[in-house]
Amino acid sequence: MAYDPSGLILVRDALSGGGRKEWHLKTTDAIATVNTSNYISDGMKRGMGQGDQVTVFTMASLPNGAVSAVNLCFVLDINTGSDTYGVDLTDGLAVTATDTD
Numbered sequence: 001m002a003y004d005p006s007g008l009i010l011v012r013d014a015l016s017g018g019g020r021k022e023w024h025l026k027t028t029d030a031i032a033t034v035n036t037s038n039y040i041s042d043g044m045k046r047g048m049g050q051g052d053q054v055t056v057f058t059m060a061s062l063p064n065g066a067v068s069a070v071n072l073c074f075v076l077d078i079n080t081g082s083d084t085y086g087v088d089l090t091d092g093l094a095v096t097a098t099d100t101d
Helices: none
Strands: 008-012 022-027 053-059 067-080 086-089 093-095
Touching: none
Parallel strands: 022 053
Antiparallel strands: 008 022, 053 067, 067 086, 067 093
């Protein structure tokens, strides 16, 4: 499936003085697809910058399907794609869910 702009949500804006933004991305795509260059093809238009944190929720369906994976990424590269509006995310660190009680 392709990137759905409605799944990208700004959670926390940057603090004054050069802080980084925090984003959530809800998608049905696997992290291996999401972390390809220019997957988020409008990241620059949306205000994403290098170093911004992106929590990627892989879901069965949008907007509120079951979550099958969560990965923490950050914006590694900006100005991707032929129109230079895209971004590239890092591979992502899987957040595993345990409940041993």
